[in-house]
Amino acid sequence: MSKEIEVTLLPSGQKIKAAEGASVSEILGKAAAGKLLIAAKLDGQLVDLNQKLDRDACLEAIDKDCPEAIKILRHSAAHIMAQAVRALFPEARIAIGPAIENGFYYDFDVERPFTQQDLEQIEEGMRKIISQKLAFSRKDMPREEAIGLFSSMGEKYKVELLEEFRDPTVSIYQQGDFIDLCRGPHIPQTGVLRAFKLTGVAGAYWRGDEHNRMLQRIYGTAFFDVESLKKYLTFLEEAQKRDHRRLGKELDLFSFSDEVGAGMVIYHPKGALIRHILENFEKREHLLRGYQIVIGPTLLKTDLWKKSGHFDHYRENMYFTEIDEQSYGVKPMNCLSHMLIYKSKMRSYRDLPLRYFELGTVHRHEKSGVLHGLLRVRQFTQDDAHILCTPDQLNDEIKSIIDFVSEVMGIFGFEFEIEISTRPQDSIGSDEDWQRATSALTHALEEKGYDYFVCEGEGAFYGPKIDIKLKDALDRRWQCATIQCDFTLPERFDLNYIGADGARHRPVMVHRVILGAMERFLGVLIEHYAGAFPVWLAPVQAIIVTVTDAQLDFAGAVCAQLRSRGVRVEVDTRSEKLGYKIREAQMQKVPYMLVIGDKEVQGAGVAPRKRDGTQLGLMTSSEFADLVEKECLESSKGRVGLNIV
RNA sequence: GCCGGCGUAGCUCAGGGGUAGAGCAGCUGAUUCGUAAUCAGCAGGCCGCGGGUUCAAAUCCCAUCGCCGGCUCCA
Structure with a gap:
């Protein structure tokens, strides 16, 4: 007859009885009604679902919506990836494979670096492992025994880690034929991983030390469902569109030249x-x-950099030159x-x-x-x-x-x-x-x-x-x-x-x-700002676009008036259709487009169109300058108006 | 600096041993048009730079400069 233990369920505080030796999932299974359980917190410590309970304790379910869950999933994804790599590259030695901010990685010591094709094969291997729904099982063992185990497998990096551990007992995880040194916890079985993608491969020094051997790191990301993965990949694409290197070129802000130097x-x-x-x-x-x-x-004399300590501690980062047989250092500070x-x-x-x-x-x-x-x-x-x-x-x-x-x-x-x-x-x-x-x-x-x-x-x-x-x-x-x-x-x-x-x-x-x-x-x-600078910072605050060439003279006059007020304005004088010129200004992310057609010439004003498409209707150029000045001051919290330059 | 990938027209990219291509941008002409792309024509290249292999190199090899993703390092 087994003893009973008392389990306090968090966050509800409900107390339930369970048989001694019952697993977390057995205990939580009833309470969790339909939710996909990932792991649990046992007296505040993250544990696996198949962890057995032998004493009274507080237990909190971790389902896929808990913040901890995604990290556990990604960490498990790293193990699954390592398993796939080992299957394809039996000579690969495994190093470490944690979850990171937006995904996970695993470092491998391999004969040759991974290629894009390798990544595809590894993904295929992972899908196979996932479809097998292999259980993640934990085993605690004395540190010495683990050293023996990993030595016998030739996993020298694991052995190196173990030799530095202080704890007498360590834990290992196994899914299928893959064994890894790991604190856990993990998802209950590989089938929980639904959506993942290997995102890149890069060299990385063992333990982050440039004196050590360079390993091959595969980066990936994982989610509980395919939609979230897609959303993340879309986010990455969007982010790339606002990459300053790309926008710098598109908006003609700056460049680099290999003739000048890196x-x-x-x-x-x-x-x-x-x-x-x-x-x-x-x-x-x-x-x-x-x-x-x-x-x-x-340029300051090298002797002065010696006096300051820069020569001894920062020389590697400095440029030196000689003038009249005197050594000078180009200032790094x-x-x-x-x-x-x-x-x-x-x-x-x-x-x-x-x-x-x-x-x-x-x-x-x-x-x-x-x-x-x-x-x-x-x-x-x-x-x-x-x-x-x-x-x-x-x-x-x-x-x-x-x-x-x-x-x-x-x-x-x-x-x-x-x-x-x-x-x-x-x-x-x-x-x-x-x-x-x-x-x-x-x-x-x-x-x-x-x-x-x-x-x-x-x-x-x-x-x-x-x-x-x-x-x-x-x-x-x-x-x-x-x-x-x-x-x-x-x-x-x-x-x-x-x-x-x-x-x-x-x-x-x-x-x-x-x-x-x-x-x-x-x-x-x-x-x-994704290149769309607030008006006070925008290099071109307004661009004048005429409906036809007939309004160009008036446009020039408006431009001169606005410039005299300090507005940074340009005229698009090309004989293109209005829509074409608007589109161009839009893509250049100019805050205001000033449309001038016959109506505006008649009314002696401009019709501003904001970057977001809203149209402000006819106003005089002086009213427009006031508007820009007001917006500059507002967006710069009163610091900068029109007279900054 | 290290590991991997990549340099072809102003930009984005195709071509992978046998005469260098497209779209956009540019120029010229026509069009004069009302809020995100008018039409036609023309021009544009030491295929990053330097070596090598070959009858022949944008293409293969080596070196170098630069860029990209990471690692290490940092504002």
Whole structure:
């Protein structure tokens, strides 16, 4: 006669009796009425449906609509893929295969890289496995036994992982003839996987270390139903349409040239104009907040880079040249001249904080493989500032930078994630300084009530930092704003100020950018707006389209009037039909099209048509200029009207 | 930098050892038209750059530059 246990069902709180040794699915089966169960939470821990219960516990069903379910499905899909790969490539060694943000991957050590045809075959193999409805079964075993098991299979990567595990017991999962080291849980059987697609293959270093062997990684995604998969694939297509590299070409904003070199942006008139607007906007915002605009040189003697520590810690990313037998370094950061400005005279505590702002163009030798449109380039301009303050002022300074970032991002409508990065291996300064700087950053964020992630060991070589990440159209995150504490440069340059006590003190330094790099920000901005810039940023705010050539003279006069008001307007003078010219303006995402036919000439006005197709009816050009100005101010939250350029 | 893929007209792409192709854009002409593509004609190319194999290379091989997807690294 078996004992009874009491199970509390969550979230209802209902208590039911069950036989000791009953499985999760047996217990939940009755309560789950028709829902597709994926797994369960046993006292808060995710477990498989066939897990047996031997004590009183709380149990919560995980059906396919729970947020955890999709991760479990994708993780199981990775196992199924690995099984298919092993069937096709018996010599393949398996590494790791987790669920990731939009899917899953699995890394394999294989003789030759996978091809597109291989992927199709693997998909076919997966479909076969799915149709067999193989159960995922879990087995716990002592770590030593697992090492023996995987050694006998030749799975050296699994053995390497196991050898570093501390737990005496590990779990393995098996479906069909495929065995994998895994914490689980998994879907009950392979047939649960209904919709999946292998999306790509790429090289990836074992354990993410470039000194290790490069494995072959297959990416895929999976969903509970085919419609969701289709929706996701459509999303990817849509995202590709707003890729800034594509829009940059279509909207004639910028280009790259292999004759010029990789990672060097060539701004075309419209792209340059947007950047110009952004930069003017930035200068005003900085002056408003007590920053002083400064300008430093591009080439600085290598000796100075040695003094700052850049030569020892950042040389790999720098370009050097020689002038009159003197070695110079092209600046990868703007801080040095700002330090020299500070040092140019005696400073009092009454002068602090000093905030030096520079739209500084820097060059960094990024590895060729990381270059990516505007988002990762070798020459870029930062909206950079260095704040020198007393240690007491540090917290307030950081808080006001965070406010600055949040106000600016609000204007563009960006949401962001915040990360704090702590001391890396290759770094300078004392532990005590790092500790002080790191806690200054965390305190400021906590006082402002922001959530943040901590990235251990990801800081700059000279100090810890707060990074603000924006997402691109393809869901990749890009660092834009960053706030970096630096206790070491003031030391190396022997910066000081005279305190109220008459003695010399060391100021604290903060490096910070708001938009980050103008290039990257513009790239993310293009994708954010899908190329349809708000009027205050649009390089062409209105385009005049005439019904026939007969109205061209009047169109020219209107254009001149609007330009004198600061409206960025052009005339399409081609002898094309109205519809043709409208279509073109539409595809160029111009905010306003000003239609001029005989009626408008008669009425001495224009008929604006908005980008979304709405027509505003006849108005004078002056009324239209007022309208554009009002919209600029509204969309820029009062910052920018018509007179930005 | 590493693994894989790819460079053909301004753009998007076809052609895969035997005379270089299409659509769009451009130019010229006709059309003068009311809110997302008027018609016709013309022009446009060291097939990324450099080597090699071959009677013959856009096509095959090597090297190089650049681009794309990842990895590593970063604003």
